[in-house]
Amino acid sequence: MENSNRREFIKTVGMGAAAIGAGIASNAVPAMAKDEKTFKWKMVTTWPPHFPMLGESADKIAEWVNEMSGGRLQITVYAGGELVPALGAFDAVSQGTVEMGHSASYYWSGKCPAAQFFAAVPFGFNAQSINAWIYSGGGMELWEKLYAPFNMKPFLAGNTGVQMGGWFNKEINSMADFNGLKMRIPGLGGKILAKAGGNSILMAGGEIYTNLERGVIDAAEWVGPFHDLKLGFHKAAKYYYYPGWHELGTAFELMVNLKAWNSLPDDLKAILNAATYKSNIWMLSEFEAKNNAALRELIDVHKVQLKEFPEPVIKELKKLSKEVLDEQAATDPAFKEVYESFLAFQKNIYGWNKMSEEPYQKLKYI
Amino acid sequence: MENSNRREFIKTVGMGAAAIGAGIASNAVPAMAKDEKTFKWKMVTTWPPHFPMLGESADKIAEWVNEMSGGRLQITVYAGGELVPALGAFDAVSQGTVEMGHSASYYWSGKCPAAQFFAAVPFGFNAQSINAWIYSGGGMELWEKLYAPFNMKPFLAGNTGVQMGGWFNKEINSMADFNGLKMRIPGLGGKILAKAGGNSILMAGGEIYTNLERGVIDAAEWVGPFHDLKLGFHKAAKYYYYPGWHELGTAFELMVNLKAWNSLPDDLKAILNAATYKSNIWMLSEFEAKNNAALRELIDVHKVQLKEFPEPVIKELKKLSKEVLDEQAATDPAFKEVYESFLAFQKNIYGWNKMSEEPYQKLKYI
Numbered sequence: 001m002e003n004s005n006r007r008e009f010i011k012t013v014g015m016g017a018a019a020i021g022a023g024i025a026s027n028a029v030p031a032m033a034k035d036e037k038t039f040k041w042k043m044v045t046t047w048p049p050h051f052p053m054l055g056e057s058a059d060k061i062a063e064w065v066n067e068m069s070g071g072r073l074q075i076t077v078y079a080g081g082e083l084v085p086a087l088g089a090f091d092a093v094s095q096g097t098v099e100m101g102h103s104a105s106y107y108w109s110g111k112c113p114a115a116q117f118f119a120a121v122p123f124g125f126n127a128q129s130i131n132a133w134i135y136s137g138g139g140m141e142l143w144e145k146l147y148a149p150f151n152m153k154p155f156l157a158g159n160t161g162v163q164m165g166g167w168f169n170k171e172i173n174s175m176a177d178f179n180g181l182k183m184r185i186p187g188l189g190g191k192i193l194a195k196a197g198g199n200s201i202l203m204a205g206g207e208i209y210t211n212l213e214r215g216v217i218d219a220a221e222w223v224g225p226f227h228d229l230k231l232g233f234h235k236a237a238k239y240y241y242y243p244g245w246h247e248l249g250t251a252f253e254l255m256v257n258l259k260a261w262n263s264l265p266d267d268l269k270a271i272l273n274a275a276t277y278k279s280n281i282w283m284l285s286e287f288e289a290k291n292n293a294a295l296r297e298l299i300d301v302h303k304v305q306l307k308e309f310p311e312p313v314i315k316e317l318k319k320l321s322k323e324v325l326d327e328q329a330a331t332d333p334a335f336k337e338v339y340e341s342f343l344a345f346q347k348n349i350y351g352w353n354k355m356s357e358e359p360y361q362k363l364k365y366i
Numbered sequence: 367m368e369n370s371n372r373r374e375f376i377k378t379v380g381m382g383a384a385a386i387g388a389g390i391a392s393n394a395v396p397a398m399a400k401d402e403k404t405f406k407w408k409m410v411t412t413w414p415p416h417f418p419m420l421g422e423s424a425d426k427i428a429e430w431v432n433e434m435s436g437g438r439l440q441i442t443v444y445a446g447g448e449l450v451p452a453l454g455a456f457d458a459v460s461q462g463t464v465e466m467g468h469s470a471s472y473y474w475s476g477k478c479p480a481a482q483f484f485a486a487v488p489f490g491f492n493a494q495s496i497n498a499w500i501y502s503g504g505g506m507e508l509w510e511k512l513y514a515p516f517n518m519k520p521f522l523a524g525n526t527g528v529q530m531g532g533w534f535n536k537e538i539n540s541m542a543d544f545n546g547l548k549m550r551i552p553g554l555g556g557k558i559l560a561k562a563g564g565n566s567i568l569m570a571g572g573e574i575y576t577n578l579e580r581g582v583i584d585a586a587e588w589v590g591p592f593h594d595l596k597l598g599f600h601k602a603a604k605y606y607y608y609p610g611w612h613e614l615g616t617a618f619e620l621m622v623n624l625k626a627w628n629s630l631p632d633d634l635k636a637i638l639n640a641a642t643y644k645s646n647i648w649m650l651s652e653f654e655a656k657n658n659a660a661l662r663e664l665i666d667v668h669k670v671q672l673k674e675f676p677e678p679v680i681k682e683l684k685k686l687s688k689e690v691l692d693e694q695a696a697t698d699p700a701f702k703e704v705y706e707s708f709l710a711f712q713k714n715i716y717g718w719n720k721m722s723e724e725p726y727q728k729l730k731y732i
Binding site for chain 2: 067069128131135161162242243266273275277278280286293296311345349350353358359
């Protein structure tokens with residue numbers, strides 16, 4: 001819609017010329033007497049202290065809110081295990097032990113299976129589409145409804161972008177190669193692996209490297225090049241597979257205890273809300289800007305063998321994913337409700353992707 | 367990186383267990399005595415009043431800043447032509463006539479050709495990649511350097527996502543079909559059309575419909591389905607082409623007069639900054655969520671013929687685009703500096719796209 005002459009917009013687009021000086025009074029509210037009370041809140045997280053991107057994003061939310069509020073909303077960030085166990089964040093916020101938690105909603109699949117849609121499900125959305133669904137496609141309303149019984153209000157707070165498929169010590173040439181494969185891949189991805197004949201092995205992040213090296217597991221997924229290089233997985237596995245079909249744009253969340261939220265004056269509510277938007281776009285931009293250099297280092301310096309999952313394998317994993325999601329929907333009405341919204345929006349965005357992001361991705365080869 | 371057991375993060379990832387209660391003191395700043403002065407600012411825009419998405423986004427920035435600041439920063443939004451001519455926004459902010467302007471930086475190609483990179487250039491970035499370049503890839507520093515001599519500080523404030531290629535009354539089957547083609551396509555896209563033998567015709571947005579219908583022009587580009595349906599172009603043209611090779615993720619800007627910016631206390635600076643991030647992600651999410659329904663209506667109800675530009679045509683347009691950008695870089699050192707950063711980041715992000723967004727876009731067909 002670029003315009004290059006001054007006359008262009010003076011005649012407005014079929015809306016008639018606007019009267020000079022009639023400026024939109026978009027904020028007729030006078031300067032309000034503000035509640036000057038200072039709030040000191042705690043944010044628990046599921047991350048190691050200052051963990052790159054994820055912990056950093058929690059730190060930044062606290063920093064930005066402090067700046068914006070002129071110190072009236074002070075948030076102290078706790079790493080996983082400092083105040084409550086990492087995966088105790090949901091309960092701590094729900095029960096009001098702390099005011100906030102920074103995490104990814106698929107960690108709560110045991111308490112609230114539908115929450116997984118607001119982080120990542122296999123063959124789900126990329127970052128741009130999960131944002132569009134949650135912010136503008138009805139997703140946020142469903143998420144709020146889902147968390148309300150737990151006394152919490154959710155916000156989107158970050159995204160990894162498309163992840164990698166994981167590190168493997170044997171090649172995946174067909175579905176048969178999953179038979180007996182021992183892989184660190186939790187959650188829905190793990191259920192799908194099990195359907196394919198493999199074994200999903202649970203372990204702490206810090207144990208992956210050693211278990212891969214010693215052959216206790218054959219494969220493991222983590223995030224993507226930027227994180228994976230730091231964790232040194234290339235020293236313990238030969239093949240680095242893509243794409244991360246199980247996590248195509250994992251979103252992070254800020255959970256806020258509803259009673260604490262309701263205690264905030266309107267300006268601090270608006271500040272906290274805006275900080276989550278900033279955090280969301282900040283994290284994705286950082287991952288996008290930094291992944292390629294890490295990938296190049298893995299390939300060029302550390303001689304990692306980059307591999308794409310064969311199309312028949314992806315096709316079968318997609319079929320198994322649908323089975324797993326359908327099975328859950330059949331027994332869980334809340335899951336079904338969110339799943340239906342997810343599927344409808346997926347159809348919607350896939351339709352538009354065909355004319356937009358799909359051809360965009362092809363332009364580099366033309 | 368999904369985790370499903372509680373032990374997972376208690377052993378942190380190679381960083382040693384964190385001491386309980388050692389919470390990150392991310393905001394040790396005490397509640398500050400705030401400058402309670404109220405600022406009443408003017409924002410001029412290049413949009414018709416409350417124009418969908420674009421004008422709305424300007425209105426929302428004002429609304430959010432008002433909320434977050436508790437009324438201490440009140441912004442009145444003016445449509446194009448109300449206070450100054452639409453394309454007078456740059457000068458008005460630069461000269462301090464008003465404090466802010468909401469626009470797209472390619473409108474200033476006459477004064478500052480390099481500014482175009484921060485809106486859209488042909489075969490440039492999509493929304494996700496321009497965000498990554500500007501926020502995390504050095505783009506913002508270059509943009510600030512570019513606007514500093516004009517006494518302005520720029521912010522990213524929105525994105526249309528991938529646009530459509532435009533409305534045509536004749537088919538484009540080969541480059542020969544551009545010979546003598548009269549098309550409303552301004553800016554760099556227009557220069558490329560001219561190189562291809564066509565005629566770039568300038569006209570106001572409100573004149574496009576009539577000129578298309580009467581055959582004064584053969585084709586016109588605007589934005590995408592959501593906007594184009596509202597403007598009724600389907601009543602004046604038969605073919606709707608994609609992709610919008612000339613605008614693959616057009617970004618919008620908030621320009622702030624530097625002296626005005628420097629007069630703000632730190633909390634209001636942080637608030638204004640966060641509002642632009644929110645606006646950026648809000649607008650893209652709205653376009654992404656709404657384009658498909660508009661496209662379906664155009665095709666199913668209004669029987670528009672959707673067409674993809676043939677690959678040899680795209681290939682040639684891409685070659686001409688490179689010529690146009692290279693020619694400008696050869697005569698303009700500021701343009702050259704930004705172009706080099708753009709090209710380096712494009713190489714970087716294309717490398718990562720191959721393992722991430724490219725395979726993501728293919729999954730729907732597997």
